[in-house]
Structure formats: structure tokens, C-alpha cells
Amino acid sequence: MLSYLLAVLAAFGNATSSVLQRKANRDVPRSQNLSWRLIWSLVHQPVWFGGILAICIGFLLQATALGFGQLATVEPILVLELPLTLILASRIFGQGMHWREWGSAAVMTASLGALLFLLAPSAGRNGHVHWYGWVFGITVNLALVGVLVVLGRRKSTRGSGGAYRSALLGIAAGSTFGLTAALMKGTTKILSDGIVTLFTSWEIYGMVAAGLLGMFLVQSALNAGGLIAAQPGLTLADPVISVLWGVFAFHEEVRGGWYILPEVAAAAILGAAVLTLARSPLLADAAEET
Numbered sequence: 001m002l003s004y005l006l007a008v009l010a011a012f013g014n015a016t017s018s019v020l021q022r023k024a025n026r027d028v029p030r031s032q033n034l035s036w037r038l039i040w041s042l043v044h045q046p047v048w049f050g051g052i053l054a055i056c057i058g059f060l061l062q063a064t065a066l067g068f069g070q071l072a073t074v075e076p077i078l079v080l081e082l083p084l085t086l087i088l089a090s091r092i093f094g095q096g097m098h099w100r101e102w103g104s105a106a107v108m109t110a111s112l113g114a115l116l117f118l119l120a121p122s123a124g125r126n127g128h129v130h131w132y133g134w135v136f137g138i139t140v141n142l143a144l145v146g147v148l149v150v151l152g153r154r155k156s157t158r159g160s161g162g163a164y165r166s167a168l169l170g171i172a173a174g175s176t177f178g179l180t181a182a183l184m185k186g187t188t189k190i191l192s193d194g195i196v197t198l199f200t201s202w203e204i205y206g207m208v209a210a211g212l213l214g215m216f217l218v219q220s221a222l223n224a225g226g227l228i229a230a231q232p233g234l235t236l237a238d239p240v241i242s243v244l245w246g247v248f249a250f251h252e253e254v255r256g257g258w259y260i261l262p263e264v265a266a267a268a269i270l271g272a273a274v275l276t277l278a279r280s281p282l283l284a285d286a287a288e289e290t
Contacts, residue, residue, distance in 0.1 A: 001219040003069030006061050007077035012054050013058025015084035018231070019092060020051030025222040027031030028161065034153060034169075034178075035221045043218060052215075059184075059211065066181065067188040072121035072254055075181055075239040076112060079270065082235045082277050083108060088176075108273035118255040121246065128189055129249045137249050138206075141179045141241065148172035149217070166225025169217050173235030176214035178241025182249065183207035232278040236271060 003196055024045045029233035032038040042048040052259070065074045152168035187202040191195075213220045221230035246252040 003065045007074045010061035011078045011080040012056050014081040016056035017051045018085050022222045033223050063184050066185045070121040070252045072243045073085045073096035075242030104273045104276045111266050111270040122253045133249050145172045153262035162195035163225040163229040166221045166229035169221035170230035171237045174234045174237025175240045175241050180210040182245035183243045209217045230243045
């Protein structure tokens, strides 16, 4: 239960970060998208540092949750970031949530609970993955991110092209955070061997590098099209990639057999609820209001 609570708190930290970072990005020219000039512009805005602080707290809570639970349990809970983002945006920008938002949030929460119950993940290798598993998994994960970034760069930041770029970069960022979560899970086993061992392992530096890449992609996604375009991919890609890491790399066991059909149904309902919430006018308002 502790891992569940910590994951919910991490989702709240991520939601706070999303709203604050979008507020900072709305004043930065889109011509700086996917450029290090974007970061240079953002560091001159105090609100952006608030967003960075929030996501750092979220990462710490997530890491602690992964120390107590499995990837396939902790990461899906992070999709609660989306309704929490809506609630926070409605408070900050003075827009009330309506039946569409509350109803979708309720469906999303119920389907998430059903999915976790049906999957019933159990412990795997407790953080241990063979070196060839890391090499193969990281290569495939980064290749996916690279393809999404290349496709995103082909889209203009003007008009509907900006929304497409934002969506693709949001998926890329979420996929990178999935890799970050896997490396974070890997460090939990190493930490039990002592601080010195932790800081002499490659996993912690890989985790930091992946986290920084993910944060850079988030800035570019929010700069290109805002929360309403970036949030669906960012919200869904992270848990999907994380669960794949948990099952195939860490050998976390999930229920199969006749459970597969209701698991797929619960995941589909969850995805539909995420897409419905992501189209909420509240996210568009967050991009427009000062």
C-alpha cells in the first residue's frame, strides 16, 4: 500500500510540474523548439524552476515507490497525473471542472484500479537485469524515441503541425521516462549494497541522462503545442513502456490466460478516458491564460 500512496503523490508532483512548465513555455517563441536555446530562455523564468522542483520531487517519490513495489504496479498509477493536472489547472486558471472532466476522471480511476487488480503484478528479479538485457532494452527504447523525434521534426510548429509535433514529442518524452523508471528500478537493488556502490554504478548516471533527455523533450512538446496536444502521449507512453520493461526485463509476473481479455478491455477504457480528458478545454485554457 505504501508504494501506491507514493505513486499517487508522485503523480501529483508531475501534474504540478506540467502546469507550471506550460505556463513558462507559453512565453517562449516556437522557433526555439528542439533547440538548447529553449532551455536558455526558460531558465530566465522563475515559474519554470517551480516546475522543475515539482518534477524532481515527483522523481524522488517515484523512486521510493519503486523501491517498495513493481514497475507494473507503480507506473500505471502515474496516469492519475492527467486528472490531477486538470484539477490544478482549473484552480490556477479559474476554470471550473464540468461533468465531462469529473466523469472521465472517475472512469479513468475505476479502470486503472481494475487493470491493477487484473494484472496483479508480482516481484521479479528485484532490480537485477543481465547486461545484455540492458543493452537490448535501452537500444530498442532509444530507437523508438529517436524515430518519434525525427517524425516530430518534420512537422511545422505552425497551425495543426504544432499539435502533431507536440503529440509525437509527448510520446517520445513519455517513452524516455519509461526508460528512466526502468533504470530507477535498477538502482533500488544497487542502493542496498551501499552509497559508494550506487555512485560507482552506471545505472544511476544512465537514469540521470535519461531523465534529462525526457525533461528536454517535455519542454519541446509543451513549446510546440501545449498541454492539450502533449499530455495524452506523455501520460500513456510512460506506463506502457515501464510495464514492458517490468515484464520482459525484470520478469515481473502478471496474470495471463482468461485474464488477458478483461485486462485489454480495462486498458482500452483507461486509454479512452485519458484521450477524453486530454481534450478538455481546461488544458487549452492553461495554454492561453496568463
